[in-house]
Amino acid sequence: MISQIFSLAFLAQTIRITVPYSLASLGGVYSERGGVVNIALEGIILNGAFCATVGTYYTGSALFGVACGIAGGLLTALIHAVISIHIKADQIISGIAINLFAVGITKFVLEILFQSSSNSPRIAGLPHIHLGFIENQPDVANLLGNPLVLATIFIVIASHFIIFKTRFGLRLRSVGENPEAADTVGIGVTLYRYYGVLISGALAGLAGAWLAFDQHSFTDGMSAGRGYIALAAMIVGKWNPLGAAAACLLFGFAESLQIQLQGGGLPTQFIQMIPYVATIIALAGFIGKAVAPGADGIPYEKEK
Amino acid sequence: MKNGILVALTVVLMTGTALLFESCGKSQPSAPPNSEVGLVFDVGGRGDKSFNDQAYRGLQMAKDSLGIKYQYIEPGGGSDRESALRQLASRKSIGLIFGVGFIFTDDITDVAKAFPDKKFACIDYTYDSTKAVPKNLIPIEFRENEGSFLVGAIAGLMTKTDKVGFVGGMESPLIRKFQAGYEAGVKYVNPKCKVLVAYAGVTGEAFKNPAKGKELALSQYSQGADIIYHAAGVTGLGVFEAAREMKKYAIGVDMDQWNEAPGRVLTSMVKKGDVAVYDIIKEWKEGKFDGGTPRVFGLRDNGVDFVYDNNNKPLIPEKVYQRVEQLRKDIIDGKIKVPTQ
Numbered sequence: 001m002i003s004q005i006f007s008l009a010f011l012a013q014t015i016r017i018t019v020p021y022s023l024a025s026l027g028g029v030y031s032e033r034g035g036v037v038n039i040a041l042e043g044i045i046l047n048g049a050f051c052a053t054v055g056t057y058y059t060g061s062a063l064f065g066v067a068c069g070i071a072g073g074l075l076t077a078l079i080h081a082v083i084s085i086h087i088k089a090d091q092i093i094s095g096i097a098i099n100l101f102a103v104g105i106t107k108f109v110l111e112i113l114f115q116s117s118s119n120s121p122r123i124a125g126l127p128h129i130h131l132g133f134i135e136n137q138p139d140v141a142n143l144l145g146n147p148l149v150l151a152t153i154f155i156v157i158a159s160h161f162i163i164f165k166t167r168f169g170l171r172l173r174s175v176g177e178n179p180e181a182a183d184t185v186g187i188g189v190t191l192y193r194y195y196g197v198l199i200s201g202a203l204a205g206l207a208g209a210w211l212a213f214d215q216h217s218f219t220d221g222m223s224a225g226r227g228y229i230a231l232a233a234m235i236v237g238k239w240n241p242l243g244a245a246a247a248c249l250l251f252g253f254a255e256s257l258q259i260q261l262q263g264g265g266l267p268t269q270f271i272q273m274i275p276y277v278a279t280i281i282a283l284a285g286f287i288g289k290a291v292a293p294g295a296d297g298i299p300y301e302k303e304k
Numbered sequence: 305m306k307n308g309i310l311v312a313l314t315v316v317l318m319t320g321t322a323l324l325f326e327s328c329g330k331s332q333p334s335a336p337p338n339s340e341v342g343l344v345f346d347v348g349g350r351g352d353k354s355f356n357d358q359a360y361r362g363l364q365m366a367k368d369s370l371g372i373k374y375q376y377i378e379p380g381g382g383s384d385r386e387s388a389l390r391q392l393a394s395r396k397s398i399g400l401i402f403g404v405g406f407i408f409t410d411d412i413t414d415v416a417k418a419f420p421d422k423k424f425a426c427i428d429y430t431y432d433s434t435k436a437v438p439k440n441l442i443p444i445e446f447r448e449n450e451g452s453f454l455v456g457a458i459a460g461l462m463t464k465t466d467k468v469g470f471v472g473g474m475e476s477p478l479i480r481k482f483q484a485g486y487e488a489g490v491k492y493v494n495p496k497c498k499v500l501v502a503y504a505g506v507t508g509e510a511f512k513n514p515a516k517g518k519e520l521a522l523s524q525y526s527q528g529a530d531i532i533y534h535a536a537g538v539t540g541l542g543v544f545e546a547a548r549e550m551k552k553y554a555i556g557v558d559m560d561q562w563n564e565a566p567g568r569v570l571t572s573m574v575k576k577g578d579v580a581v582y583d584i585i586k587e588w589k590e591g592k593f594d595g596g597t598p599r600v601f602g603l604r605d606n607g608v609d610f611v612y613d614n615n616n617k618p619l620i621p622e623k624v625y626q627r628v629e630q631l632r633k634d635i636i637d638g639k640i641k642v643p644t645q
Contacts, residue, residue, distance in 0.1 A: 009526035013519055116351020117378050118512075118538065122564075138549055139522050215514050216545055219538055220349065224513055259516075259523050262502035268475050269506050 018252030023207035024230035027200030034196025035176035039095030042227025043102030048208025053218035073205015088299035159241035254278035338399030342392030346405030362581025449485030451608030456489020469524035473536035482535035517542030
């Protein structure tokens with residue numbers, strides 16, 4: 001059993017599970033650093049996966065599919081942005097509404113396009129970079145050669161830099177921390193909050209595209225709670241890109257462990273609990289106090 | 305002002321939905337009472353390329369050769385099942401209602417009692433001999449363990465690594481029946497072969513998580529399994545993706561799943577839900593509906609089988625095929641007892 005855990009296949013599996021978590025979780029960081037709670041991640045992932053599938057199916061181009069996934073995510077996030085920034089409605093309710101809406105609209109359009117409210121036809125996957133080695137382990141080779149894996153690692157590091165080392169990041173954080181102060185010095189609170197939510201939409205849409213390409217099709221409800229796990233990871237990671245990605249890695253590891261341990265004599269029901277228990281332990285104990293950005297979830301009313 | 309807009313939006317949306325339902329109701333006004341068939345799909349829904357599609361095929365066969373009209377509902381969440389059954393049962397034009405899947409067992413029993421003048425049938429009904437089944441309900445059972453035994457034998461004879469896998473959907477008595485038959489088949493022909501077993505979950509959602517199915521299968525392949533049999537609905541589509549990626553073999557379930565990964569699907573354990581649906585519609589139409597006791601479809605009744613056609617013939621050696629056919633005879637003659645758990 002130990003040898004299973006320290007194998008390349010296990011590592012590859014952990015990374016495969018971690019990639020969509022990380023992308024969505026980073027999305028959450030951008031949105032909440034700007035002061036908008038984004039529970040809608042779940043629905044954005046789903047819409048992203050759907051748009052990526054449809055885009056690839058009709059054009060045959062995976063690249064176009066990725067673009068469609070991002071666009072789908074952006075559009076869904078735009079709805080959330082308008083409701084929570086412009087209309088100043090409750091952000092949790094807007095998020096839940098969008099998640100429910102995504103489940104319905106994807107099924108509805110799926111039925112229209114493919115006469116099934118459950119699956120899409122098969123699509124081609126992302127083209128892999130051929131590495132030449134480890135040919136006897138195609139799953140590992142395909143993962144390392146997958147451009148989205150490299151892109152994710154890049155995005156994680158770049159996000160840390162953007163949020164903490166650039167003017168854009170400083171402004172984004174300031175509208176999430178203390179919008180009144182930011183407004184007084186002339187930072188457009190509304191504008192920066194839109195940036196935050198839209199970037200989160202693009203990233204979560206990309207997470208959806210990853211799911212669609214990994215599965216080579218769209219399946220009804222395929223986000224399967226990943227948006228919520230990404231949110232939990234964001235909190236465990238203290239609204240910090242590197243921290244969130246590390247938390248995603250932990251969750252990916254727990255889930256992969258759950259898969260590897262199956263059939264080893266422990267009851268299935270017990271093994272199925274592992275990822276969730278890991279989440280609770282991580283949230284409750286190991287990380288200490290997690291403090292949200294000061295104005296997270298509070299709509300900004302400009303003083304008259 | 306803002307609230308005004310929201311209220312207006314809500315009103316428009318609600319009227320829209322109401323109109324939608326209205327138009328649905330009006331589309332079939334003239335059908336004579338009790339002339340149509342209703343069907344409620346299982347979790348995976350139509351287009352799962354497996355269990356639900358098989359039942360749908362039975363409906364289409366009935367439409368083509370018996371001229372039966374049908375209506376169906378694909379329930380969204382778990383709690384919609386009972387209301388979907390009730391909705392169909394309360395339509396005047398519908399006389400026979402199918403529930404597809406063991407998850408319907410309790411719901412359809414209740415609804416059948418509430419609508420004594422309608423007929424019901426439930427595929428994969430979990431029959432419990434201590435509980436009475438209403439007279440207007442036919443529980444349909446398949447001997448999946450017998451069909452699984454045969455594909456297990458194929459896997460056991462053809463594995464090169466002496467390791468094969470099984471991926472189940474929701475851990476439940478029904479899916480364990482597939483597993484038990486499969487394991488028995490593998491061991492019968494190849495006692496030293498190891499069977500790796502994994503389940504996707506413990507709720508109905510475990511039948512619609514292909515990403516999980518793929519990870520489970522990849523994990524088994526990388527532990528040395530070279531053939532994996534799935535009984536996991538939509539989740540199983542992930543097993544085929546894994547087989548493509550790893551260039552290993554998979555065995556399909558419920559219907560011929562060759563097209564999910566051509567060249568990688570060794571065979572499929574076919575469960576003839578279409579035959580069951582068709583037969584019962586036919587009997588109902590002829591006035592011979594006979595409820596209250598389970599109808600069993602096994603190898604003997606041609607209710608379960610495995611695929612051996614021009615597609616997969618090149619994959620399965622003649623000797624293996626002959627051996628499995630002999631096993632089929634032995635099971636039908638009662639020489640081999642296939643376990644169910």
